[in-house]
Amino acid sequence: KAGVTQTPxxxxxxxxxxVTLSCSPISGHRSVSWYQQTPGQGLQFLFEYFSETQRxxxxxxxxxxxxxxxxxxxxMNVSTLELGDSALYLCxxxxxxxxxxxxxxxQGTRLTVV
Amino acid sequence: GDSVTQMEGPVTxxxxxxxxxxxxxxxxxxxSLFWYxxxxxxxxxxxxxxxxxxxxxxxxxxxxxxxxETTSFHLEKGSVQVSDSAVYFCALMxxxxxxxKGTRLHILP
Numbered sequence: 001k002a003g004v005t006q007t008p009x010x011x012x013x014x015x016x017x018x019v020t021l022s023c024s025p026i027s028g029h030r031s032v033s034w035y036q037q038t039p040g041q042g043l044q045f046l047f048e049y050f051s052e053t054q055r056x057x058x059x060x061x062x063x064x065x066x067x068x069x070x071x072x073x074x075x076m077n078v079s080t081l082e083l084g085d086s087a088l089y090l091c092x093x094x095x096x097x098x099x100x101x102x103x104x105x106x107q108g109t110r111l112t113v114v
Numbered sequence: 115g116d117s118v119t120q121m122e123g124p125v126t127x128x129x130x131x132x133x134x135x136x137x138x139x140x141x142x143x144x145x146s147l148f149w150y151x152x153x154x155x156x157x158x159x160x161x162x163x164x165x166x167x168x169x170x171x172x173x174x175x176x177x178x179x180x181x182x183e184t185t186s187f188h189l190e191k192g193s194v195q196v197s198d199s200a201v202y203f204c205a206l207m208x209x210x211x212x213x214x215k216g217t218r219l220h221i222l223p
Contacts, residue, residue, distance in 0.1 A: 004157075033210065043203065043213040056209050090157055092211070103211060105150075105158040 002027065004093050004106035012112045018079040021109045025072050025093030031055075032074040033103065034066060037088040046089075049074050050096075081113045116141045120204045120214035127194055128222050135189040135217050137178075137204035145206040147171075147180050147187040152201045152216070161189075161202070196221045 005024040013019050025032050033048040033056075045058040049068035068074045072093075078085055088110050092103035120137040127133060139147065146165045150158040162171030167182035176191045187204060199221045204214040 006157075035211070035213075042215045043211075045210040045212070048210060058210065092158075102148075102160055102163060103207070104160065107157040 004091060004104050006089075006091055006106035006109050008109060009107065010110050010112075012114060013081050014114055015081055015083060017081050018077060019081060019111060021076045021078075021089055021091075021111070023074045023076070023091035023093075023106060025074070025091075026104055029093040029095050029104075030072055031094045031096065032068055032072065033092050033094075034074070034076050035090045035092070036060075037090060037108070038086075043090070046076070078111075083113050086111060086113045116145070116206060116208060116212045118204050118206055118212050118214040120202075120217055123201075123216070123218040124220055125217060126220040126222065129196055130193045131221075133189070133191040133194045133198075133219070135202055135204075135219070137187045137189065137214060139185050139187065139204075139206050139212075141185075141206055141208065143208050145208045147178070148205045148207065148211075149176070149178055149187070149189050150203045150205060150213075152203065154200075158203065194219075194221050196223050 007022045031050045034046040037043045048056045052068045063079045066076045088108045090108045092105045094101045094103045118139045148163045149161040151161045162173040164171040164180035170179045178189045201216045201218050203216045
């Protein structure tokens with residue numbers, strides 16, 4: 001079956017703009033979580049959505065937001081982009097959520113803010 | 115809060131050498147533990163997992179045992195290959211995934 005699909009793979013944006021990233025989970029998976037990967041901070045949890053509801057949130061400013069649709073596809077939005085938002089953004093899908101089940105990752109969206 | 119500490123890299127080994135990458139964790143509950151691998155330009159792939167104390171996860175010759183008494187989940191492989199060159203992440207999962215900083219592994223032919 002198809003894996004986790006993230007689009008687009010690469011993005012270049014200018015400071016102050018906003019951006020929307022998309023994640024399609026594995027069919028049947030209801031949980032989608034998002035992570036930011038940077039060389040300095042490593043992999044950091046952004047938030048998790050389950051059945052269209054945000055269940056958990058990491059320590060990121062309100063400029064980072066997300067949502068999940070009824071088909072479990074999720075989008076992440078970053079407003080008023082800053083240079084420090086340049087990163088690889090990964091999403092992961094899991095069947096029922098992050099407690100005790102496996103999470104499968106997409107290939108990521110590499111965002112560059114100039 | 116929960117955290118994961120893994121050995122700093124890069125680690126450079128010759129092909130067929132024995133590999134150990136150390137990982138320790140702190141957690142308030144009873145997390146599941148994972149090793150993920152990331153190849154250049156790729157996302158994360160699950161390598162192995164263990165969901166409770168004394169469980170041993172294994173895959174592709176890699177092994178790790180969930181040691182609650184030492185809060186550790188060290189990754190081992192008896193004979194590494196050039197194709198094992200990648201970045202390895204130790205992680206714990208409760209209501210979110212907490213990752214270690216990653217260990218870059220170089221295997222020389």
